[in-house]
Amino acid sequence: MKRVYCLYRVSTKGQVEKDDIPMQKQACHEFVAEQSDWHIEKEFSEKGVSGFKIAAKDRDAIQDLQKAAVEKKFDVLLVFMFDRIGRKEDETPFVVEWFVRQGVEVWSVKEGQQRFDTHVDKLLNYIRFWQASGESIKTSIRTRTRMEQLVKEGHFKGGTAPYGYRLVHKGRVNKRGHEVFDLEIDEYESTVVRRIFHLHTAYGMGPQTLSRRLTEDGVLNRAGRNFVAPSIRNILTNPIYKGVLRFGETLSEPFEHLKIIDDETFRLSQELMEQRSRNREELRRVPRRLAKNCLLVGNIFCGHCGGRLVTSTAGTRYQRANGEEVYRRWWRYLCYNRVRHKGECCGQTGYSAERIDEAVRESIRKLLDGLKKIPMQTVVERRYGLAVDDLEKRLNEARRIEAKSERGIKALKAELAPALMGESKFDPDLLGDAIQAAQVELDEARRLVNNLENELADTETIIRTLERQHSRLVSLSELFDGCDLDAQRMVISQLVDGVYVSSGYQIELRLNVTLEQYVECMDEARAGGEKTTMVLTA
Ligand SMILES: [Zn+2]
Incomplete structure (x- = not known):
């Protein structure tokens, strides 16, 4: 024990x-x-x-x-x-x-x-x-x-009701004593949901076809607009329709009073959706298992068309001088647009992964090495202003949202009295919901404004954060060489937003914002100071 x-x-x-x-x-x-x-x-x-x-x-x-x-x-x-x-x-x-x-x-x-x-x-x-x-x-x-926890206990987590349901007060109270909403099936919307599942499971209609079909039939969503394919896809995969609440990966027990679709239909529907995505996957021909041999996965792009590069292998057979036949295989990064739809990209089709990986590894190594040499003092002096600018930008944005929510609540409240007297085209319950939602947004914005104001006022903490980030970068640089491919891949994903490759192995590393600032420091230290992206040739 x-x-x-x-x-x-x-x-x-x-x-x-x-x-x-x-x-x-x-x-x-x-x-x-x-x-x-x-x-x-x-x-x-x-x-x-x-x-x-x-x-x-x-x-x-x-x-x-x-x-x-x-x-x-x-x-x-x-x-x-x-x-x-x-x-x-x-x-x-x-x-x-x-x-x-x-x-x-x-x-x-x-x-x-x-x-x-x-x-x-x-x-x-x-x-x-x-x-x-x-x-x-x-x-x-x-x-x-x-x-x-709320979801496990079977309570609605808040926000707008999923299509097919409406929010009602059933007397449940949160720990601050405020009454909170529960879900209830909406008669009209639930018939639309049943129809969607029926057309999907009985006639095999996919989200795209369903969207067209509902539009033709004049069925509109809650906002009075056409149902688009992604929302239909969401409906077809949301377990709420068999009575199960979901939050992330947490699922509740099924609740009878929330059931719109029977279990069997729902299960069948999931199977069909899965088949669809499998078919799409095959079309994409992204060989996932190959990716593990390459340094860059998901963050490497074509410098010509901007499309993602995918991993692939190629091989050739050749004869050695002694007549022995040899088969050689190598990894490649391919421009998907170039391979699948020739017209969409005019760049090079494929690149040797080994050549690119080595060049990227080398430049990251150099970069980290350079960072290590910048004196702490320079980093703090150079980045302090930027950090303050960034905080101010975020504060202004938070204040803008705060003001907007305040105006929104005011307008909604002004409509409430006429609504209660039946003199408004709005339903008082609906207004109540909207006010509550706007209040949540306002509280959140106020909290953020408050936090950011405190952060800005606290010079000492800003400086300590900058010093800490610097020490951590230095530690990364010391560890980079000794670690395996997975860890190196992770370091790179921390530092680089994207790697763009163009014809003739021109490689551009787009660094993340923090790192960009460091490179500027480094360039200044070298009396260079020109760029925020690195261009290298493999
Ligand atoms: Zn391309």
């Missing part, structure tokens, strides 16, 4: 729900229940602290845990997400590493086990924390987990 200590803790910054400890606890318990030999020995729980202040009692939990780790009182430390372990974001990797060195396994429900055995583990660790430094990523994970 492995002795497990759990730590529940509100993270320090920018979270949606102030107190999500019950959610963390539930998630940890479910996680432990899935392991065959884990047993929860002790649970630590505490409230977080705002900003960067550290309360004395907040220090205690980690200190208690560290003491217990030294005394070998437990084997596994389990948290909801790793960011719960450090009091400050950049401290987390080091605290985690400390526990691992004491022989404690550190696990997170959301991210799995943190190990430090190999080069690749170390690399993954850096990338994980580097990526996660955007608060928004963590926020979305947290919200999703709450949503997943």
Whole structure:
């Protein structure tokens, strides 16, 4: 039996729900229940602290845990997400590493086990924390987990009702005491849904044909427009119609009162949709299994037509001087447009993957090497202004959305009184729904404005973030050479938005925004300073 200590803790910054400890606890318990030999020995729980202040009692939990780790009182430390372990974001990797060195396994429900055995583990660790430094990523994970629980319990997650249903108040109340919506079948819309499934399963009509057919028959969607093929595809694959609520990969038990389509018809429909996508896949001729031999997958494009390059193999037979016949095979990147529809691309058809991969690898290596040499001071000075500009841009956008939502709510509320007296063409319930939806948007915008204002005011933190990003880039550069193809591929996807290849092996690396800024620093350091993309010839 492995002795497990759990730590529940509100993270320090920018979270949606102030107190999500019950959610963390539930998630940890479910996680432990899935392991065959884990047993929860002790649970630590505490409230977080705002900003960067550290309360004395907040220090205690980690200190208690560290003491217990030294005394070998437990084997596994389990948290909801790793960011719960450090009091400050950049401290987390080091605290985690400390526990691992004491022989404690550190696990997170959301991210799995943190190990430090190999080069690749170390690399993954850096990338994980580097990526996660955007608060928004963590926020979305947290919200999703709450949503997943709602869905499991059979409640509608919010937003507009799927086609075929309407929103009604059934007296359910959320934890803030606000009444929330539930779903109910809409008579008219559900007949359209039944018709779509019937034409699909009985006559084999696909989304495209169905869209044309409904248009001919004058059937319109809720907004009064024609049904387009993608929305029909969504309808045909949404399990809600057999009564099952879905959020991401979480599915609820089936609910009889939400059932529009019987299970058998729905199952048949899924089979037909799958067949369709298989056929499309064959048409595309993307040999997925081959991709594993090449460095660039999904992020390499044709410099002439902009289309994606796909991986393929070619081979030739030739004779050696001694008469022996040899067969040689090599990997290629092909322009799909050029191969399938000659007219759409006037570039070169294929490129040797080996030649391109080597050139890209070499330039990434050089790039990382160059980055390592830039003094921290230069990076911070150069990037500080850009970071502030970026924050200001985001703040302006958030303020624009805030103002727009405020105007929207005002207009909707103005319509409410006439609607209640029957003097408006709007239905009061519908207006109520719309006001509620607009309020959610407004709250979200206000929160964002507030966060960004705080961030902008906090010069010290901006500088520390820049310093941290720089140290992480330096670590990447030290690890790049030693790691395998998968890890290199991941590093490249972190750094490069796209690789564009043109005739004669002209390769253009389009770097991601952060990296572009670094290259500018580097060019300045070299007194060059000309470009934001790199062009090389293989
Ligand atoms: Zn092309």
